[in-house]
Amino acid sequence: MSAIDLPSPRVAQPQLVALRLIGTASVAVGVFLSGFVIAEPAPYELWLAFLIGTWFILGLKISRSVAPLLALFLTFNVGGMLSITQMHDLAAGNHLGGPIYIAVSTFLALSSIFYAAIIEDSERRLKLIFNTWVVAALITASLGILGYFHAVPGFDIFTLYDRAKGAFQDPNVFGPYLAAPSLYLVHGLLIGDLKKAPIKAACLLVLAFGIFLSFSRAAWALFAFSSVMLIFCMLLKHRSNKFRLRILVMSLTAIILMVVLLVIALQFPQVSDLFSTRLQLVQEYDGGHLGRFERHSLGFSLSMERPFGIGPLVFGQMFEEDEHNTWLKTLTTYGWLGFFCWVSMICWTIYIGFRNLLRERPWQPYLMIAWIVILGHVGIGNVIDTDHWRHLYMLIGIVWGCGALEQKYQRDLSRREAAR
Helix, strand or coil: CCCCCCCCCCCCHHHHHHHHHHHHHHHHHHHHHCCCECCCCCHHHHHHHHHHHHHHHCCCCCCCCCHHHHHHHHHHHHHHHHHHCCCCCCCCCCCCHHHHHHHHHHHHHHHHHHHHHHHHHCCCHHHHHHHHHHHHHHHHHHHHHHHHCCCCCCHHHHEECCEECCCECCHHHHHHHCHHHHHHHHHHHHHCCHHHHHHHHHHHHHHHHHHHHCCCHHHHHHHHHHHHHHHHHHHHHCCCHHHHHHHHHHHHHHHHHHHHHHHHHCCCHHHHHHHHHHCCCCCHHHHCCCCHHHHHHHHHHHHHHCCCCCCCCHHHHHHCCCCCCHHHHHHHHHHHHHHHHHHHHHHHHHHHHHHCCCCCCCCHHHHHHHHHHHHHHHHHCCCCCCCCCHHHHHHHHHHHHHHHHHHHHHHHHHHHHHHC
């Protein structure tokens, strides 16, 4: 529990309520800002750095349930600091980007711990986080769509290489950012109030169209995989014929709407030309000389000879392109130590989510959505770097926070049974 939640004789009850409301609202602001990262440092970093410091000063605790995540992330970044020592030109000041890169990694790790701690502190913040995420996703997706079609003068800044990128630096981050809020809307359509279904469906179409216009194959695969996995998990949990019929009807409706939307979009030559190009499984920059796959092979061979890594951002200078593989990225940037910690953290996160996936709890839907999207990110991490994606760290924090809630629930249940 945090000092914000503990009554104090020196703090009047109205002041305590106001303090809680301010603290919760500040978290919503942070989640909202995660959708707007055009330049670094972004407002998200500045606000969350202030927020993390303030909450822990006020007494937010890191429980035994969250402590392993903190230990893994800190050790992971120790590997990054050791990797910096392998950079030959650091002393000459030519590689100041390396220390900054590890500093950002450390901050993102702390942000994951922060989300896990505040969720363990109050499960009600989960709904606020996801609702705010949907609002931010709708705005940034709308910016990308309007910019792609040149609907508003000056909105070209929300595109890159004729691809929608919203308020992000890269379409390959913009697309995956929309996956979790899209899944949240899908979940609401499947089990929520039918009166609100049209609004949720319209919001889902905006996000899906934004994902499509990002022309990120990773985002397309993530969205498709996550949607299928969500329906599969919900069929395991809800086995009534009525619910299965509802899923069947809504799934068919969603597919029809998506197909209609795709057909309409393909009527624009700029969309159809880029779509046919991006639809190819292997692009020239994937399989060509020093393409993505050849760099992967060379990078893994190099990493086997460099246990401390080669230093942050050095791989891109050696091969003119970044690793585009999260596992290779951890080896080159954080060394063997960092690679071991990252793999351990991912496996532990997946285990926590899987263990609690179908338990009937108030936080179960949020855990399920976060876990599924993390699984998808693990998959696309084979062809793209995800280690500095802010929303991924938020998702990891959500799963660990829900795992901590489950452990607290089990302890309370054991105490009640012992009392009987």
